[in-house]
Amino acid sequence: MKTRLFIVDDHYMVIEGIRSLLQQEEDIEWMGHATNGESCLAFLQRQEPEVILMDISMPGMSGIELCKEVKSHYPGIRILGLSTFNQRSFVEKMIENGASGYVLKNASKEELLKAIQAAKAFKTYLSFEAVQGLRSHSEKDLPILTRREKEVLEWIAAGLTNLEIAEKLFISATTVDTHRKNLMIKFEAKNVAALIHLASKAGLV
Amino acid sequence: MKTRLFIVDDHYMVIEGIRSLLQQEEDIEWMGHATNGESCLAFLQRQEPEVILMDISMPGMSGIELCKEVKSHYPGIRILGLSTFNQRSFVEKMIENGASGYVLKNASKEELLKAIQAAKAFKTYLSFEAVQGLRSHSEKDLPILTRREKEVLEWIAAGLTNLEIAEKLFISATTVDTHRKNLMIKFEAKNVAALIHLASKAGLV
DNA sequence: TCCGAAATCCTGTAAAAACAGGATATTTCT
DNA sequence: AGAAATATCCTGTTTTTACAGGATTTCGGA
Numbered sequence: 001m002k003t004r005l006f007i008v009d010d011h012y013m014v015i016e017g018i019r020s021l022l023q024q025e026e027d028i029e030w031m032g033h034a035t036n037g038e039s040c041l042a043f044l045q046r047q048e049p050e051v052i053l054m055d056i057s058m059p060g061m062s063g064i065e066l067c068k069e070v071k072s073h074y075p076g077i078r079i080l081g082l083s084t085f086n087q088r089s090f091v092e093k094m095i096e097n098g099a100s101g102y103v104l105k106n107a108s109k110e111e112l113l114k115a116i117q118a119a120k121a122f123k124t125y126l127s128f129e130a131v132q133g134l135r136s137h138s139e140k141d142l143p144i145l146t147r148r149e150k151e152v153l154e155w156i157a158a159g160l161t162n163l164e165i166a167e168k169l170f171i172s173a174t175t176v177d178t179h180r181k182n183l184m185i186k187f188e189a190k191n192v193a194a195l196i197h198l199a200s201k202a203g204l205v
Numbered sequence: 206m207k208t209r210l211f212i213v214d215d216h217y218m219v220i221e222g223i224r225s226l227l228q229q230e231e232d233i234e235w236m237g238h239a240t241n242g243e244s245c246l247a248f249l250q251r252q253e254p255e256v257i258l259m260d261i262s263m264p265g266m267s268g269i270e271l272c273k274e275v276k277s278h279y280p281g282i283r284i285l286g287l288s289t290f291n292q293r294s295f296v297e298k299m300i301e302n303g304a305s306g307y308v309l310k311n312a313s314k315e316e317l318l319k320a321i322q323a324a325k326a327f328k329t330y331l332s333f334e335a336v337q338g339l340r341s342h343s344e345k346d347l348p349i350l351t352r353r354e355k356e357v358l359e360w361i362a363a364g365l366t367n368l369e370i371a372e373k374l375f376i377s378a379t380t381v382d383t384h385r386k387n388l389m390i391k392f393e394a395k396n397v398a399a400l401i402h403l404a405s406k407a408g409l410v
Numbered sequence: 411t412c413c414g415a416a417a418t419c420c421t422g423t424a425a426a427a428a429c430a431g432g433a434t435a436t437t438t439c440t
Numbered sequence: 441a442g443a444a445a446t447a448t449c450c451t452g453t454t455t456t457t458a459c460a461g462g463a464t465t466t467c468g469g470a
Contacts, residue, residue: 010311011219011289011310011311012222012310012311012312012313013219013222013223013226013310013311013312013317014216014218014219014222014310015222016222016223016225016226017217017218017219017220017221017222017223017224017225018218018221018222019222019225020221020222020224020225021218021221035311057289084216084262084289105216105217105218105219106215106216106217106218106240107217107218108217112218146415146416146417147416148416148417148418149416156398157398157399157402158398158399158402159394159395159396159398159399159402161396161455161456161457162456162457163456171417171418171419172418172419172420174418174419174420174421175417175418175419177457177458178417178418178419179417180457180458181458181459184458189364190364190458191364191366191397191426191427191457191458192396192397192398192401192457192458193361193362193363193364193397193398193400193401194362194363194364195398196397196398196401196402196405197362197363197364197401197405197410200401200402200405200406201405205402351445351446351447352446353446353447353448354446366425366426366427367426367427368426376447376448376449377448377449377450379448379449379450379451380447380448380449382427382428383447383448383449384447385427385428386428386429389428395428396427396428396456396457397427397428411470412469412470413468413469413470414467414468414469414470415466415467415468415469416465416466416467416468417464417465417466417467418463418464418465418466419462419463419464419465420461420462420463420464421460421461421462422459422460422461423458423459423460424457424458424459424460425456425457425458425459426455426456426457426458427454427455427456427457428453428454428455428456429452429453429454429455430451430452430453430454431450431451431452432449432450432451432452433448433449433450434447434448434449434450435446435447435448435449436445436446436447436448437444437445437446437447438443438444438445438446439442439443439444439445440441440442440443440444
């Protein structure tokens with residue numbers, strides 16, 4: 001039985017590359033492609049693929065949003081995240097939103113096929129590098145932030161002082177300072193420069 | 206006369222996509238590909254393509270550096286920047302370093318061929334979108350940093366204080382402070398948090 | 411309902427950064 | 441050779457952050 005495959009990616013060359021890689025594969029049925037989330041959703045109203053390869057960073061609706069949307073309407077469809085970036089936060093968000101796996105764009109044909117076959121069988125597949133990314137940054141490095149901490153973090157990154165953030169959030173400056181302290185502890189950062197650097201690398205700001 | 210073409214891109218799927226797009230083209234001779242700057246330079250010691258399609262963001266040596274390197278040793282080779290990002294600063298830096306053009310990864314086959322033909326004829330070609338990027342919506346320039354400023358910036362991002370950086374670089378803390386001030390002015394940042402945020406977004410740290 | 415995490419607020423001190431306003435060598439490029 | 445850019449260093453003051461060591465309230469989940 002062929003696997004009905006659909007692709008969403010805003011880069012024509014990547015679509016072409018994957019099509020070229022998979023065209024001789026007997027057990028893959030190429031259903032088509034979309035270059036943005038909206039077209040993808042429109043396509044799904046008419047036909048239902050088994051597996052969707054989905055780029056994470058796209059103009060307009062991101063892959064992360066699209067994944068959630070597709071999964072809520074068509075829970076049976078398996079989604080594989082596709083990205084150039086091997087960022088823990090992206091991988092995590094896709095999986096949280098119901099994706100069956102994550103493949104990097106520098107993956108080999110074999111890896112891609114493995115991921116598709118795993119997805120078809122309702123299993124999870126992560127690129128070797130993606131797993132490494134999860135491992136190496138795991139537990140220790142990537143802190144879990146509270147809602148308020150994220151909010152404060154964003155304003156810090158924007159360049160606001162504690163007092164300015166306090167005014168923005170209608171809380172006292174000492175509270176902001178406490179959140180800042182906790183952020184620093186969670187990230188094991190010595191100062192705000194290191195904090196923002198780590199947060200930025202983790203895709204949190 | 207066929208155009209001898211070589212590709213450098215760390216994404217296998219993109220290489221495959223371009224190969225697939227161009228394989229029927231009579232006037233293109235596919236010389237091969239590399240997945241990083243070092244392999245590319247090694248290849249050039251043996252063979253000399255006319256045009257190189259070069260990804261801008263690669264692990265290790267970036268396309269921007271590689272472009273400069275290639276042009277200094279082989280001024281006759283024409284280089285086309287290839288990227289997902291339509292950032293003014295990237296386009297500019299490639300052109301500054303001697304590139305003949307810039308093509309986005311979502312470009313069509315026709316656009317890619319036009320760019321290659323222009324490059325072969327020693328002309329410049331920019332993706333329509335790249336031109337728009339240069340023209341319109343004021344994507345703020347990356348500030349041009351000096352060698353020392355970059356160095357200081359990296360240590361700041363790592364979480365070192367001025368004094369610690371001073372000891373590391375064998376200069377006085379006031380000098381580090383001056384570099385810090387200049388960085389802040391160049392980035393139009395209010396404080397170090399905003400500085401690191403902007404630098405990180407720009408891929409400088 | 412109780413627990414624990416989250417969010418709020420406080421005092422105080424020390425350290426660092428931000429800001430102002432300089433000066434002087436040393437490269438680098440024209 | 442001369443100008444411009446870069447890198448170096450200085451003295452201050454003010455603002456902000458970093459650190460220590462608390463406390464109370466709120467709220468969601470077991």
